[in-house]
Amino acid sequence: MVSCLTKTDWIWRMKSSLMHLIPPVSRDRIISHFPKWYTPEACLQFKDHFHALVRSACQQRNTGTVGLKISKVVVVGDLYVGKTSLINRFCKDIFDRDYKATIGVDFEIERFEIAGVPYNLQIWDTAGQEKFKCIASAYYRGAEVIITVFDLADIQTLEHTKQWLEDALRENEPGSSFIFLVGTKKDLVSGAACERTELDAIRFANEMQAEYWSVSAKTGENVKEFFSRVAALAFEQSMLKELEKSNGRMAQIGAGNLIKIEGNSLETPESNSQASLNCC
Ligand SMILES: Nc1nc2c(ncn2[C@@H]2O[C@H](COP(=O)(O)OP(=O)(O)OP(=O)(O)O)[C@@H](O)[C@H]2O)c(=O)[nH]1
Secondary structure: OOOOOOHHHHHHHHHHHHHOOOOOOOHHHEEOOOOOOOOOOOOOOOOOOOOHHHHHHHHOOOOOOHHHOEEEEEEEEOOOOOHHHHHHHHHHOOOOOOOOOOOOEEEEEEEEEEOOEEEEEEEEEEOOOHHHHHHHHOOOOOOOEEEEEEEOOOHHHHHOHHHHHHHHHHOOOOOOOEEEEEEEOHHHOOHHHHHHHHHHHHHHHHHHOOEEEEOOOOOOOOHHHHHHHHHHHHHHHHHHHHHHHHOOOEEEEOOOEEEEOOOOOOOOOOOOOOOOOOOO
């Protein structure tokens, strides 16, 4: 018998059957509106909504393999700046005052539901110590997001972020990763000193084409907001890439059964058929 399933139907069925095996994501990992930036002075995208094509594809359940995908996030920066603490606060909601150096690399997987679609971030924690740098750098490849971290209470660590970013970018295709600059330990700084450091950091972020955030792993300030922003930007990028791939393409599946992916899936009233996927 010849199957009439489109690829979209097939992927949706597969996702639905997997859903029964996986518990629902926690409420604070559900993102329905585009999360806001930290400061408009160093922000990757100004917008309040997901791209019209992404919204439309999510509503029509035409999300390809995105719901099954894991996006890679790499966290880099000097030793002791608080990379592990930042990840632990977000993923486990814990904070440890004692310092334990990361040896090589470690990772966490965080599940989200964005615009109704399951989505995963694989967050790589890398060692800041020089002696582990060559192990850690082997894991930079394929990063959809690069987070460069510095300590707001130690200005030297900000100066080193450009080198960390350069090393991470060397392992990735130009323009393929979102870049964030994150100042940690916000609870330790205040007043004029904090404002001065933030101004310097914003200047660095602009030079690095990065979005800037200040956070505290100790108090949790801005940590969820920051990772929600990371997840939303990475998700939207994945969706747009997926839609670009599938637009009007004919896919050969199995023993030659030809399955057509809906050719006008990229057309929405807002987009017209000429819409540029890269334009948000
Ligand atoms: N007050 C305060 N201390 C923090 C914060 N984040 C981290 N720390 C402390 O800073 C020290 C270093 O934190 P880590 O998260 O281990 O630093 P790291 O960047 O992962 O260090 P490496 O693994 O060596 O690269 C620890 O003692 C943490 O408790 C924060 O937001 N506020």
